[in-house]
Amino acid sequence: MTASLVKIGLSAATTAFALSLFAILAATLAARGSRPAFLVGARNALIVNFALVTLAAFTVVWSFVVTDFSVLYVAENANSRLPLLYRLTALWGAHEGSLLLWLWYLCLFSAIAVAIDWRSHPLSMPWIIATLAAVQAGFIGFIVFLSSPFREIFPAPPEGRDLNPLLQDPGLAFHPPLLYMGYVAFSVPFAFAIAALIRGHAGAEWVRAVRRWTLFAWAALTSGIMLGGYWAYYELGWGGYWAWDPVENASFLPWLTGTAFLHSIMAQDRRNMFHTWNVFLIVTTFALSLLGTFLVRSGVLTSVHSFAVDPGRGTYMLAFLAVVMVAGYGLVIWRAERLTAATQLESAWSREAMLLVNNLFLLAAAAVVLLGTLYPLIVEAVSGDRVTVGAPYFNKVAIPMLVAVVFLMGIGPVVPWRSIKARRLTDFLRWPALVALVAVAVALLAGVREAIGIAAIGAVAFTLAATVLDFRRSVAAHRAVAKGGWLSSAWRVMRNARQRYGGMIVHLGILVIAFGMLASGLFQQSVIVSLKPGESIALGPYHVTFRGVESIDGPNYRARAGRFDVSRDGVPVMEMRPEKRSYQERQMVTTEAAIASSLMGDLYLVLGDEAAQGAATVRGYWNPLILWLWVGWLVVLVGAAVAGSARLYGARTPAAATVAQEQTA
Amino acid sequence: MTVLAQSQASKVRPWKLVLGGIVVTMLAVLAWGLTRDPSYIPSQLVGRSVPAFALPELNGKGTVAADELRGTPLVINFWASWCVSCRAEHALLTGFGREVATRDDVRIVGINYRDAPAAAARFQDELGAFSYRSGQDPSGRTGIDFGVYGLPETFFIDRDGIVMARHVGPLTEAALKHNLSLIGVTR
Known part of the structure; x- marks a missing residue:
């Protein structure tokens, strides 16, 4: 019975493909001849496509729910013993379903975008619809013709394969959909930019329309990356959260350029500048999102994350990427003269100049990461030699640029638009500079000797002080006028300038993340020792005493559990029990690390081999402040939500705009 | 002014050439990458001692x-x-x-x-x-x-x-x- 269900899914997807082609044609005709009926038809096609693709995705999900192994994709990625949660998340467990999820997001966002901006952007709408429909056509065509999750097998196997165990983990189960959400949401700003380019009219309207989309895409991408790091740290258990794997880089690249775009559109909104630059950035961000999908799915670069290599699919995706890049960058090059900015930089010490410098650093970081990721290919193409690029390269070239960006995060927001007198700027930055010096001195006393570590500590301290002082100044100014208390003034300042202070909260979150990275990177302690019962080791602030190993019985395993008393300043605080389990039935051994996580740091113990007289090998780590990485992530999300709730400067009423200008001046 | 504007318009700006060049190069490298047999990946390990495990x-x-x-x-x-x-x-x-x-x-x-x-x-x-x-x-x-x-x-x-x-x-x-x-x- 259910076998016919995926047939319905395939028909729905095929119809959606035809409709997307129709939408491209109708929207283009509507733009050429301004025929409203065609445009309405094209819009409706996009909305119907969302329904069709939802239905198509549902048929696959339902096949997983009822474990219908006559569907090839289900048989390859699930079996009857797999819990329902992982049968649902198995949708994106492999190539075909991942792309279906990508497409579903695309259709959802397309439908929302055309519904929201239908009336506000009448002249751009035909081209926005045509662009979104073209991207849809590209993906649906791929799914229908080359990578169909609707394929059936006959006879159906009695049992399916297991889902990749890596994906049988809540952290990893939700990492891909968040990442994809970020990738795909950039398609809406991309479509607006393409429309603006085709019309040769890239004023400030389009950046205002896409600001929330960009914030949303950015927050989703950030969350996807952070969740991936969380999983790597807690599940893989090697103490790290980022390995500069090509696939990790692929998600980091659009994050870098997307961050640049998020900042530079402010200059277009406020000062009517950076027109060409902004369209360039969003085309780049979207192209990098596609490149990320391409790299993971084509096998051009092998990575832990990619397994199936299929040249046919790779060729299709490359052709698709080529169309997007040639059309996008081609339009930028062709239309650049029409996009000349109305205003020029007035001073090197202005918000817009700071944004430009920030953009250049972010873009340079993206360029070196991209170069490092593709370098093995380039070298082999030129000389035939085979090389690999590892973490040392990325740490050496990308980290200094990111430190510079953190430093700029401190200066940029306190510098007003247009220009600032040198005197006022030094007034603003005197205290942050002092705080940075103190932090660097403390770091030196604490034994930090790496230049980049010291620079990073200085930058974080500087920017933290600058951000807090800036807020304090705004509140003080508000109090001088409104005579409220500190708290109520702080609340009002925050509420009146949500875009600005949302951004500042995001900055604080990034600082918290940087703080956690620095502390855990510079002050990690690790030991591998053989301990006899009663012996102890010092790890971080803790004193860990080995009490011995005992046998315990689990439901389907026997385990040897190490008992460790953990004390702090002579006071016992907890007992930790890392285990070595042996599963009788399968005769398998697994190690269960014990992790005690707190805001101060994580204590991490693993029980190794046992020796004579009750001795055992023990592996222990102290990762200070590493939990702050994920605290910072939450702060970033709060900030993004606050910023997203604000209306833009250019979209406000003149009166409100004046108030806001006073707030931020 | 107009003469200057015209001469600028008729000459292709350098950044356009650079951008176009980068796009073409990248696509070419990726296309070439597809033709390559992915099973021969170099290893920094080759010539070195096997890692202890x-x-x-x-x-x-x-x-x-x-x-x-x-x-x-x-x-x-x-x-x-x-x-x-x-x-x-x-x-x-x-x-x-x-x-x-x-x-x-x-x-x-x-x-x-x-x-x-x-x-x-x-x-x-x-x-x-x-x-x-x-x-x-x-x-x-x-x-x-x-x-x-x-x-x-x-x-x-x-x-x-x-x-x-x-x-x-x-x-x-x-x-x-x-x-x-x-x-x-x-x-």
Whole structure:
């Protein structure tokens, strides 16, 4: 019975493909001849496509729910013993379903975008619809013709394969959909930019329309990356959260350029500048999102994350990427003269100049990461030699640029638009500079000797002080006028300038993340020792005493559990029990690390081999402040939500705009 | 003013050439990358000593350690139950394993990479048990030391413990023969 269900899914997807082609044609005709009926038809096609693709995705999900192994994709990625949660998340467990999820997001966002901006952007709408429909056509065509999750097998196997165990983990189960959400949401700003380019009219309207989309895409991408790091740290258990794997880089690249775009559109909104630059950035961000999908799915670069290599699919995706890049960058090059900015930089010490410098650093970081990721290919193409690029390269070239960006995060927001007198700027930055010096001195006393570590500590301290002082100044100014208390003034300042202070909260979150990275990177302690019962080791602030190993019985395993008393300043605080389990039935051994996580740091113990007289090998780590990485992530999300709730400067009423200008001046 | 504007318009601005050049180069490199056989990925390990490892054996009875394997040419195969391509090389590996058991000039071990022991057992139930020992690397820590990118991967180590070759992707009869010759083993 259910076998016919995926047939319905395939028909729905095929119809959606035809409709997307129709939408491209109708929207283009509507733009050429301004025929409203065609445009309405094209819009409706996009909305119907969302329904069709939802239905198509549902048929696959339902096949997983009822474990219908006559569907090839289900048989390859699930079996009857797999819990329902992982049968649902198995949708994106492999190539075909991942792309279906990508497409579903695309259709959802397309439908929302055309519904929201239908009336506000009448002249751009035909081209926005045509662009979104073209991207849809590209993906649906791929799914229908080359990578169909609707394929059936006959006879159906009695049992399916297991889902990749890596994906049988809540952290990893939700990492891909968040990442994809970020990738795909950039398609809406991309479509607006393409429309603006085709019309040769890239004023400030389009950046205002896409600001929330960009914030949303950015927050989703950030969350996807952070969740991936969380999983790597807690599940893989090697103490790290980022390995500069090509696939990790692929998600980091659009994050870098997307961050640049998020900042530079402010200059277009406020000062009517950076027109060409902004369209360039969003085309780049979207192209990098596609490149990320391409790299993971084509096998051009092998990575832990990619397994199936299929040249046919790779060729299709490359052709698709080529169309997007040639059309996008081609339009930028062709239309650049029409996009000349109305205003020029007035001073090197202005918000817009700071944004430009920030953009250049972010873009340079993206360029070196991209170069490092593709370098093995380039070298082999030129000389035939085979090389690999590892973490040392990325740490050496990308980290200094990111430190510079953190430093700029401190200066940029306190510098007003247009220009600032040198005197006022030094007034603003005197205290942050002092705080940075103190932090660097403390770091030196604490034994930090790496230049980049010291620079990073200085930058974080500087920017933290600058951000807090800036807020304090705004509140003080508000109090001088409104005579409220500190708290109520702080609340009002925050509420009146949500875009600005949302951004500042995001900055604080990034600082918290940087703080956690620095502390855990510079002050990690690790030991591998053989301990006899009663012996102890010092790890971080803790004193860990080995009490011995005992046998315990689990439901389907026997385990040897190490008992460790953990004390702090002579006071016992907890007992930790890392285990070595042996599963009788399968005769398998697994190690269960014990992790005690707190805001101060994580204590991490693993029980190794046992020796004579009750001795055992023990592996222990102290990762200070590493939990702050994920605290910072939450702060970033709060900030993004606050910023997203604000209306833009250019979209406000003149009166409100004046108030806001006073707030931020 | 107008003359200046015209001369600017007629000349192609440098940034446009640079941008166009980068786009074309990148697409060309990626296109070329597609034509390449992804199974020959270089390894920084080649020419160096094999990374030290001591892993609990998959059957829970002992350890698979680098030290005890010194002195004889060695083949190390990284595999996992979730790795589709590993199924393609399974028959070749088990056959080679049976052959190795009868001779003393070469040895082979497996490393079960980022896998659940129960799933690894099901894999062997389904396709046939390996005829040699496998160590388990559930966290992927040893894989990181070896620079494992995508499974399956096979490393060929000579009698002095120097990594001589790395093969990415399913092994074939020809690739096995060729790589074995690099560590002084004829088949």
